Amino acid sequence: MKTSSAPPTQPLRFGTDGWRAVIAEAFTFDNVARVAQAAADYWRDHPVPGRPNRVAIGYDRRFFSDRFAQCAAEVFAANDYEVILTPVATPTPAVSLAVRDRLCVGGVMITASHNPLIFNGFKLKSHYGGSSDPDTCKAVESYLDRSPVRRMPAAEAEARGRLRRIDLRPDHARAIRKLVDFQLIRRTGLRLAHDALYGAGAGMFEAILKGGRCKVTSLHTEHDVLFGGLTPEPIPRNYGPASEFLRRHPHDLCLVNDGDADRLGALDGRGQPLTTHQVVCLILYHLHQNRGLTGRVVKTLTLTSMVDKMCAAWNLPLLETGVGFKYICPEMVKGDVLLGAEESGGIGLPGHIPERDGLAAGLVLLELLAQTGKSVRQLLGQLERQFGPHRYGRQDLHLPQDRCAALLNRLRSQPPDRLGRRPVADIKTFDGVKIIANNGAWLMLRGSGTEPVLRIYAEAATESEVEQLLRLGLRWTRQV
Structure with missing residues (x-):
C-alpha cells in the first residue's frame, strides 16, 4: 500500500453533480486520487446507519475512464472500504441503482456525461441511489488534502477481498423492465433505432428487448473516445448521422442517449429530431393520462412551459428548481414525485431510483407507442392542439x-x-x-x-x- 504526502499542486472545485475537468490538465491520476481520498474520509466521518463501508464505482467510455476508475477503487480499498468496480463501461443509473440496492454508503461514476471529449469527471452518488446534494459535494470538497492519499494496488485489493469486479448492467436491466408493461412492448413488433452516441449505453436496448418481437437497430456502438467527432449530448445538432440513416431506413422511433446513458433524446421514425422538451411532455402525458398516475412534477427552470400548462390543466402540483438534477433528486427522495425532468434530457421516474435514467425513460416512450398505437408525431400534435405550440x-x-x-x-x-x-x-x-x-x-x-x-x-x-x-x-x- 502506498501513502502520498506530496503537497497539492492545484485547487479543485466541485460543480454540477461532482467534479469535472480537462483530461491531463486537471483531470489527472493524482487529482482523481485526491478526490477519492476526500470522499473516503467524508464517508468514514459520516457513516450511513446499517450500511457497511462499501462503495460502487463505475465508468464510461471516455479516454482512460477505466484506469481512472481503478485509481479511485485503489484509494477506497486502501482506506478499508469494500469496493464494487464494474469490469466494463456502464451506464450511470446502473451504478446509482447498485449503490442503493447493494447497501453502499456511496458511489463514484467516472464520466463527464455530455461534455466534450477532452473532459472527464468524478460524479458522487449518495446511499439513496441518486446524485449527492450540493451540500454533500461541498463537504467532500472541503475534505481535500486533509489526509495523505493512500492507495492499494488492485491485485492486492482483490486478493484481500476488498475489491470485486461485478457487471451491474443486468440488475439495472431487470429493474427498468419492471417499470413498464414489458410484455406489451415485446409483443408489438415496434421498430426501434437506438443511437448510443458511442457511449456507455451501447447495446443496452438490444439486450433489454432481446427475445421479443421488437426489432432493435443499434447505431454508433463502437468504443470511440473521439465520439465520432460529435459531442455525446442528445440534442438535434448531434443527430445528423442518425437522421440520415432513418431517412433511408424508417423505424417507429429512434432513442438517443448521452455518453453515460442517464439522459434521453429522440427522433421520429423518419429522422426528424424531437426536442428533449417534447420527450418530457410525451412521458408526462403517458404517466398521467394513460397510466392514471398522480404526484408532484419537478422541473428545472430551463424546461418548456408546456409542462406548466399540463400541470395546471391536470391539477398536478409543480415545483421549479435550479438547473441540474442535483436539485430534483432531493425532491424525489422526499417522495410523491410523478416526474422529475430537466432541459438536458434528464428524466426521473416514479418507483425507481431518485436519479435520471435515459434507458428507463426510453422504455416508457416505447410503452406509450405500444399502448396507443399512434406515432410520436400524432401524439405531439394532440399536445399542441391542447396546449399550444412551443x-x-x-x-x-x-x-x-x-x-x-x-x-x-x-x-x-x-x-x-x-x-x-x-x-x-x-x-x-x-x-x-x-x-x-x-x-x-x-x-x-x-x-x-x-x-x-x-x-x-x-x-x-x-x-x-x-x-x-x-x-x-x-x-x-x-x-x-
Whole structure:
C-alpha cells in the first residue's frame, strides 16, 4: 500500500453533480486520487446507519475512464472500504441503482456525461441511489488534502477481498423492465433505432428487448473516445448521422442517449429530431393520462412551459428548481414525485431510483407507442392542439467566467422592462436570469456549472420568435 504526502499542486472545485475537468490538465491520476481520498474520509466521518463501508464505482467510455476508475477503487480499498468496480463501461443509473440496492454508503461514476471529449469527471452518488446534494459535494470538497492519499494496488485489493469486479448492467436491466408493461412492448413488433452516441449505453436496448418481437437497430456502438467527432449530448445538432440513416431506413422511433446513458433524446421514425422538451411532455402525458398516475412534477427552470400548462390543466402540483438534477433528486427522495425532468434530457421516474435514467425513460416512450398505437408525431400534435405550440432554442457561447458573472449581475441589478416587443411579466434569478414576457415567451441566460460557457435559452410560439430572442441574448453578451 502506498501513502502520498506530496503537497497539492492545484485547487479543485466541485460543480454540477461532482467534479469535472480537462483530461491531463486537471483531470489527472493524482487529482482523481485526491478526490477519492476526500470522499473516503467524508464517508468514514459520516457513516450511513446499517450500511457497511462499501462503495460502487463505475465508468464510461471516455479516454482512460477505466484506469481512472481503478485509481479511485485503489484509494477506497486502501482506506478499508469494500469496493464494487464494474469490469466494463456502464451506464450511470446502473451504478446509482447498485449503490442503493447493494447497501453502499456511496458511489463514484467516472464520466463527464455530455461534455466534450477532452473532459472527464468524478460524479458522487449518495446511499439513496441518486446524485449527492450540493451540500454533500461541498463537504467532500472541503475534505481535500486533509489526509495523505493512500492507495492499494488492485491485485492486492482483490486478493484481500476488498475489491470485486461485478457487471451491474443486468440488475439495472431487470429493474427498468419492471417499470413498464414489458410484455406489451415485446409483443408489438415496434421498430426501434437506438443511437448510443458511442457511449456507455451501447447495446443496452438490444439486450433489454432481446427475445421479443421488437426489432432493435443499434447505431454508433463502437468504443470511440473521439465520439465520432460529435459531442455525446442528445440534442438535434448531434443527430445528423442518425437522421440520415432513418431517412433511408424508417423505424417507429429512434432513442438517443448521452455518453453515460442517464439522459434521453429522440427522433421520429423518419429522422426528424424531437426536442428533449417534447420527450418530457410525451412521458408526462403517458404517466398521467394513460397510466392514471398522480404526484408532484419537478422541473428545472430551463424546461418548456408546456409542462406548466399540463400541470395546471391536470391539477398536478409543480415545483421549479435550479438547473441540474442535483436539485430534483432531493425532491424525489422526499417522495410523491410523478416526474422529475430537466432541459438536458434528464428524466426521473416514479418507483425507481431518485436519479435520471435515459434507458428507463426510453422504455416508457416505447410503452406509450405500444399502448396507443399512434406515432410520436400524432401524439405531439394532440399536445399542441391542447396546449399550444412551443418552440425552443439554445445557444452556447464560450465566455470567461468573470464576463459571464458580470453580465448576469447586470441583468439582475438592471433588468429590462421589455422582452423584444413584449412587456416583461416576471423575472427569476435563483439560477442565472430568466426573463418572461406577458405572452409566455421567455429568454434565459446562465453560466454552465462545468465549463467556461454561457448558455442562452429561449422559448416562444414560433421559430422566428425564438431566433429573435436568441439574437437579443447574444447582443447582451457584447455589452460586457
